[in-house]
Amino acid sequence: MPKTHLAQILGDVYLLRVDDEETRYFEALWEIGNKGITYNSYLLMSDDAVVLLDTWKKTYADEFLENLRELVDVRDVTHIILHHMEPDHSGSLRKVLEENGFRAEVLGHQLSKNMVRSFYGVNGKFRAVRDGERLSLGGLTLEFIHTPWLHWPETIMTYLGDRGVLFSGDAFGGFSIPSAIFDEDRIVPGYLTFVKEYISTVIGNYRQYITKNINKLMERNLDVKMIAPAHGLVWKNDPKAVIDFYLKVAEGVPEKGKVLVIYASMYGACDAAAGIVIRELERNRKKPIVYGFTDSERPPISGLMGDAADAESMVIITPTYESDVFPLISYITDMISRKIPGNKPILILSSYGWAGVAGKRLAERFEIAKFPVVDVVEFHGRPDEDSEKRIIESTRKLVSYV
Ligand SMILES: Cc1cc2nc3c(=O)[nH]c(=O)nc-3n(C[C@H](O)[C@H](O)[C@H](O)COP(=O)(O)O)c2cc1C
Numbered sequence: 001m002p003k004t005h006l007a008q009i010l011g012d013v014y015l016l017r018v019d020d021e022e023t024r025y026f027e028a029l030w031e032i033g034n035k036g037i038t039y040n041s042y043l044l045m046s047d048d049a050v051v052l053l054d055t056w057k058k059t060y061a062d063e064f065l066e067n068l069r070e071l072v073d074v075r076d077v078t079h080i081i082l083h084h085m086e087p088d089h090s091g092s093l094r095k096v097l098e099e100n101g102f103r104a105e106v107l108g109h110q111l112s113k114n115m116v117r118s119f120y121g122v123n124g125k126f127r128a129v130r131d132g133e134r135l136s137l138g139g140l141t142l143e144f145i146h147t148p149w150l151h152w153p154e155t156i157m158t159y160l161g162d163r164g165v166l167f168s169g170d171a172f173g174g175f176s177i178p179s180a181i182f183d184e185d186r187i188v189p190g191y192l193t194f195v196k197e198y199i200s201t202v203i204g205n206y207r208q209y210i211t212k213n214i215n216k217l218m219e220r221n222l223d224v225k226m227i228a229p230a231h232g233l234v235w236k237n238d239p240k241a242v243i244d245f246y247l248k249v250a251e252g253v254p255e256k257g258k259v260l261v262i263y264a265s266m267y268g269a270c271d272a273a274a275g276i277v278i279r280e281l282e283r284n285r286k287k288p289i290v291y292g293f294t295d296s297e298r299p300p301i302s303g304l305m306g307d308a309a310d311a312e313s314m315v316i317i318t319p320t321y322e323s324d325v326f327p328l329i330s331y332i333t334d335m336i337s338r339k340i341p342g343n344k345p346i347l348i349l350s351s352y353g354w355a356g357v358a359g360k361r362l363a364e365r366f367e368i369a370k371f372p373v374v375d376v377v378e379f380h381g382r383p384d385e386d387s388e389k390r391i392i393e394s395t396r397k398l399v400s401y402v
């Protein structure tokens with residue numbers, strides 16, 4: 001049985017949260033098996049309306065209904081707001097509507113309408129909400145704000161005007177299962193690492209929309225007292241902290257001295273090159289963070305992405321493999337060049353057995369993605385004395401570039 005939480009977070013506002021400790025790879029990609037994720041749904045109650053904001057992943061639909069029944073007769077739900085259609089939040093919609101007798105009106109972006117039908121076979125009452133539209137329901141005033149690409153094109157947020165609560169969907173969320181509901185000082189610093197990882201993996205490709213949509217929210221001069229996202233902590237003490245943190249990660253603001261060293265090594269040549277680089281970085285008072293992929297180690301790429309977001313620079317070391325870049329490094333390069341801001345200089349090293357080509361290919365790919373490539377060093381087999389010198393020189397070049 002998963003752990004679930006029901007909490008009254010404000011007068012007539014309730015949180016329904018489930019802690020997902022089962023998913024090993026979020027979106028079938030990102031390693032979260034050691035940290036998990038939460039799905040947060042919210043319920044608003046007024047005299048004439050019962051409004052549900054998002055649901056849980058389908059795996060937990062039965063538990064969702066059990067929790068919902070604690071608060072309300074599901075037949076009394078009048079409105080269901082879908083902030084975006086990704087099934088980690090919309091997955092229980094069908095079951096909720098069945099128990100509800102399909103009475104509730106489903107509200108969302110107009111692009112959600114077809115998805116509701118094709119994902120869940122629901123043809124019932126759907127109402128598209130316009131950007132800035134307001135809806136008064138008894139004592140509640142809801143304002144809908146279109147926030148495209150956070151994280152899907154049809155993303156909206158809901159602002160509960162009278163109470164100052166922003167229901168933000170994926171935005172301002174993070175991985176992991178926090179030990180509290182609210183942003184308590186003792187857990188925020190640790191949790192932010194998982195927020196960074198979530199941004200870099202799940203919404204990194206749309207990072208310019210983080211900035212755009214936050215600016216849009218600011219222009220509306222909303223008096224936001226609480227941010228209630230669809231994953232992780234509810235921000236009550238300091239909602240501005242998570243807004244600022246999202247901006248920082250979206251812009252790739254570097255941590256001084258942090259150098260990400262990524263390498264793969266089948267038989268130890270690139271591993272030896274990584275050792276040379278790490279020693280030289282440390283000699284220059286840099287802080288290398290190392291992800292090495294070998295025949296005995298495969299570190300989580302979700303963690304690597306989080307560390308890439310605030311690295312000052314990166315070193316990437318690849319063996320030559322079938323006249324190309326090593327496949328895992330190729331995949332990591334693809335993820336970094338899509339999801340991480342290109343303000344980080346890169347040093348590329350590559351080992352070959354009979355004809356060097358991987359380094360040049362890798363450099364081309366980063367250059368296309370607008371990352372400055374500081375140097376490319378291709379070396380034969382295990383680095384000999386001459387290769388070692390070239391690796392040290394290029395590491396110094398990287399250090400002095402920043
Ligand atoms: C499966 C495999 C494919 C390889 N393909 C190439 C290649 O196409 N061109 C080349 O020059 N060397 C190739 N090599 C040789 C490696 O690039 C070379 O041995 C390198 O030093 C390996 O570094 P590592 O020990 O860090 O994995 C290949 C080696 C293996 C095991």
Ligand SMILES: [Fe+2]
Nearest residue numbers: 086151152170
């Ligand atoms: Fe999403």
Ligand SMILES: [Fe+2]
Nearest residue numbers: 086088170230
């Ligand atoms: Fe989500």
